[in-house]
Amino acid sequence: MEETEELCLVCNDASSGYHYGVPSCNGCKTFFRRTIMKKQLFVCQHEKNCPVDRSIRCACRYCRFEKCIQVGMDRSALQASRDRIGYTKRTRRPKVKEVSFSSSSSMSPQSYIVESPGYAQKAFETYWSYVASREKASNELRLSDYSPKRSLKEALCSKSLLNDPIFLSNHTAVSPRHTYTELRFIKQSDYHYWHERDWFVLTEYAKTFKVFTDLCYEDKAELVRHAAITIPALNQVYNSPDHGPDTVVFPDGTYYDRTHEPTRPAGLNRKKYQVLDLVLKPFRDIKINFNEFAAFKAITFLNPDADVSLTAKLAINEERVAVTKQLYDFMVRNDGVEKAIRRFSRLILIGTSMSKMACESKEAVWIADFFENIGYTSFAKELFFGEHNSESEL
CATH class of the missing domain: 1.10.565.10 (Retinoid X Receptor)
Structure with a gap:
């Protein structure tokens, strides 16, 4: 019998494993880590009840972080030596080809088509966030x-x-x-x-x-x-x-x-x-x-x-x-x-x-x-x- 795919408790994307105590995807894991390490504070522009799912998880960082806390992500699980911000190993970055988003405006972000699937996913998420x-x-x-x-x-x-x-x-x-x-x-x-x-x-x-x-x-x-x-x-x-x-x-x-x-x-x-x-x-x-x-x-x-x-x-x-x-x-x-x-x-x-x-x-x-x-x-x-x-x- 095929095993059911475990989902990220924050955005319902595919989980990449347990991070900070809960199953979560790499995107939400990284977002939670950076927010804690940089001691960032966010403000919700709406009513603090913005939807957070895999398609628009970047739309409101305040509500995304609040959901991380609600589902049980543990800030004490961060290890300063392992979880510092930045690259732990120098790697060659993928080639980037700049393109324009559809529906572009002064409000619209810049987008990229790249050889790396991770970068392509980020561009996709940023577009739908806009x-x-x-x-x-x-x-x-x-x-x-x-x-x-x-x-x-x-x-x-x-x-x-x-x-x-x-x-x-x-x-x-x-x-x-x-x-x-x-x-x-x-x-x-x-x-x-x-x-x-x-x-x-x-x-x-x-x-x-x-x-x-x-x-x-x-x-x-x-x-x-x-x-x-x-x-x-x-x-x-x-x-x-x-x-x-x-x-x-x-x-x-x-x-x-x-x-x-x-x-x-x-x-x-x-x-x-x-x-x-x-x-x-x-x-x-x-x-x-x-x-x-x-x-x-x-x-x-x-x-x-x-x-x-x-x-x-x-x-x-x-x-x-x-x-x-x-x-x-x-x-x-x-x-x-x-x-x-x-x-x-x-x-x-x-x-x-x-x-x-x-x-x-x-x-x-x-x-x-x-x-x-x-x-x-x-x-x-x-x-x-x-x-x-x-x-x-x-």
Whole structure:
């Protein structure tokens, strides 16, 4: 009978043996040793409950070290003579070839492809640590009460707040408005509120991609405009607590389901049903995890079908292909080839369905605006229709 592989108690990767009293992998063993020997102190940027597993164990060093202690790693087991930091023997380092990460930005780390499997694994872990950090910061900004009043151009041409650690530490506390004790059915004002918040976060999210910041303003606006339906839908679905197969719940307790809303235009009612059928249901069936969602969201955003210049299309597509390859590699590492192919294929097909949904929803937005069924804000009009709210232009 085949022996069951022992796992690291910290991150659930394959254990390389007992280190400091518990089964652990080489990565967590080394991290624990260095933290103790260097007397390092870490700060959690979130709520001290960050996930620690083999895919994102580098995302928060505070929570990783706390988990090392919780599972029983014994600091007294370190031996100063054996566990000093640095090389105990000079070895020839492997040749390193520098490359760029997909989804690169000022927030993104440098990556390497090397001949050593250990270095390749480190690059892989660092990439997914970045993916997870960006998505966590996006959701925290969404839950905060920070909401600046600005034009689309001001939003897209300023630096990303998600790349500003000082801003994030001061402005990402969960707003009391974004908590609830009981659910209530959504109103039109709630739709307005959450769409505005998701569009605000979308502009900050977009600027974390270097390929985006390199575009001219017209291409930036068109790419964000193209994502203005799909990215909010993804945020709403993935971050919704499970209150049934046909219910999307917002952070303030408002929700929508299959209940017909006669005061809303037919096209927007149809969009609601499509979100439930084409996004919520398959997401729950596939059971995508946090990193898979973060990568899929990036793939959805980086859509070369947007009405951008040819140069922009090529750059966006190149970045999109790179992220897609990273996602497939991640799923293979976690699920094995056979299961990964099934899950990856189903996930990518969701993107195809969402593209069709976005086209139909934009038509509904235009019709609703024409008949004045919906009172769009000036920012929404600028985002969807390119209108500027400036009295001097009248």
